[in-house]
Amino acid sequence: MARRYDPERRQRIIDAAIRVVGEKGLAGLSHRTVAAEADVPLGSTTYHFKTLDELMVAALRQANEGFAKVIAARGGLEDPRADLAAELAGWIGEWLAGDRTGVELEYELYLAALRRPALRPVAAEWTERLVDLVARHTDPVTARALVALMDGICLQVLLTDGVYDEAYAREVLARIIPPRSGA
Amino acid sequence: MARRYDPERRQRIIDAAIRVVGEKGLAGLSHRTVAAEADVPLGSTTYHFKTLDELMVAALRQANEGFAKVIAARGGLEDPRADLAAELAGWIGEWLAGDRTGVELEYELYLAALRRPALRPVAAEWTERLVDLVARHTDPVTARALVALMDGICLQVLLTDGVYDEAYAREVLARIIPPRSGA
DNA sequence: GCACCATGTGTACACTCGTACACATGGGAT
DNA sequence: ATCCCATGTGTACGAGTGTACACATGGTGC
Numbered sequence: 001m002a003r004r005y006d007p008e009r010r011q012r013i014i015d016a017a018i019r020v021v022g023e024k025g026l027a028g029l030s031h032r033t034v035a036a037e038a039d040v041p042l043g044s045t046t047y048h049f050k051t052l053d054e055l056m057v058a059a060l061r062q063a064n065e066g067f068a069k070v071i072a073a074r075g076g077l078e079d080p081r082a083d084l085a086a087e088l089a090g091w092i093g094e095w096l097a098g099d100r101t102g103v104e105l106e107y108e109l110y111l112a113a114l115r116r117p118a119l120r121p122v123a124a125e126w127t128e129r130l131v132d133l134v135a136r137h138t139d140p141v142t143a144r145a146l147v148a149l150m151d152g153i154c155l156q157v158l159l160t161d162g163v164y165d166e167a168y169a170r171e172v173l174a175r176i177i178p179p180r181s182g183a
Numbered sequence: 184m185a186r187r188y189d190p191e192r193r194q195r196i197i198d199a200a201i202r203v204v205g206e207k208g209l210a211g212l213s214h215r216t217v218a219a220e221a222d223v224p225l226g227s228t229t230y231h232f233k234t235l236d237e238l239m240v241a242a243l244r245q246a247n248e249g250f251a252k253v254i255a256a257r258g259g260l261e262d263p264r265a266d267l268a269a270e271l272a273g274w275i276g277e278w279l280a281g282d283r284t285g286v287e288l289e290y291e292l293y294l295a296a297l298r299r300p301a302l303r304p305v306a307a308e309w310t311e312r313l314v315d316l317v318a319r320h321t322d323p324v325t326a327r328a329l330v331a332l333m334d335g336i337c338l339q340v341l342l343t344d345g346v347y348d349e350a351y352a353r354e355v356l357a358r359i360i361p362p363r364s365g366a
Numbered sequence: 367g368c369a370c371c372a373t374g375t376g377t378a379c380a381c382t383c384g385t386a387c388a389c390a391t392g393g394g395a396t
Numbered sequence: 397a398t399c400c401c402a403t404g405t406g407t408a409c410g411a412g413t414g415t416a417c418a419c420a421t422g423g424t425g426c
Binding site: 104108110111120141156162 | 296335336354
């Protein structure tokens with residue numbers, strides 16, 4: 001009966017949930033599948049997360065770190081003179097280049113907010129964070145539009161089995177950025 | 184046992200599927216729920232649509248007409264001198280203004296393509312159609328970007344419980360459109 | 367008129383699901 | 397040392413699911 005008293009169990013369940021969604025999609029997420037993946041009894045998942053929505057919120061919050069890691073690893077917009085459009089296009093490229101499972105997972109959880117109000121604050125929080133980051137190098141309106149366009153470009157690639165064209169992305173992202181008045 | 188021999192049954196099942204997704208979400212879609220909504224026996228839905236994917240493809244194809252109707256009703260870009268950005272922003276406004284159920288339904292089916300390869304050709308087809316329409320008033324690259332940005336703006340509104348700001352949309356859409364060389 | 371077969375119907379099976387609940391355990395407050 | 401209760405475990409129930417299949421019916425082509 002080992003593993004009684006397992007203080008990290010909650011976290012392990014979240015990790016398992018993310019793996020499950022990655023492998024079988026959001027539709028394959030259930031208390032049971034997560035329990036099996038995390039190697040804990042059914043009652044344990046229902047104890048820590050009364051509803052699947054709760055579990056999804058936790059998973060989405062954690063999954064959001066995926067893209068954030070890509071940004072951080074690239075030194076995220078530290079250089080104020082960097083070409084903003086090129087940098088953003090680069091983020092997308094890198095994010096889309098890796099294992100698509102992770103990308104699909106993050107988007108699937110993100111898009112689930114469409115039907116699950118419980119997820120909307122988390123989705124909004126994430127968008128906000130990204131907008132704020134971009135807004136450090138331009139005005140808020142432009143930042144918001146840049147993030148929207150990034151989302152749209154990613155969606156087109158993911159939903160239509162298209163290929164990501166980084167040069168195209170950089171070009172159209174640049175168009176949104178108003179010319180520097182100071183230079 | 185009236186209603187034997189019902190040549191429009193297939194269509195009625197599709198209509199029922201759309202109502203079901205609108206009311207209960209994609210997760211509530213099953214052969215049985217559709218059968219109940221369409222008032223046909225279970226065997227009938229499984230006969231016409233072996234898999235739910237098949238049914239979704241048919242439903243998505245039909246749902247795509249929703250936005251197309253908004254466009255058509257507005258005389259869709261007939262006037263070549265019209266302000267393209269304003270027109271596109273207007274489409275979104277009108278589409279988002281009506282009953283959100285329809286909007287959510289269309290997006291939910293559209294986004295389902297992320298995990299269901301069977302839906303991707305239909306999603307691609309729809310995007311293509313919209314891009315072609317917009318491309319009649321600008322170049323293909325710009326058209327593609329405009330559609331992407333429209334998608335991104337809609338998503339931000341829908342996923343984050345935001346409000347649609349048409350003036351903002353018009354402004355940023357306009358930025359993507361290159362200045363007319365001829366004028 | 368007849369027979370074929372696309373279409374429609376009813377039922378059953380095995381499976382997964384969320385939920386509920388009774389019970390075990392043992393860390394930490396007292 | 398003792399007790400409480402957050403945490404963990406095991407099991408059961410009813411509802412819903414996809415799938416399969418045997419059978420009914422009646423247009424359509426002959």
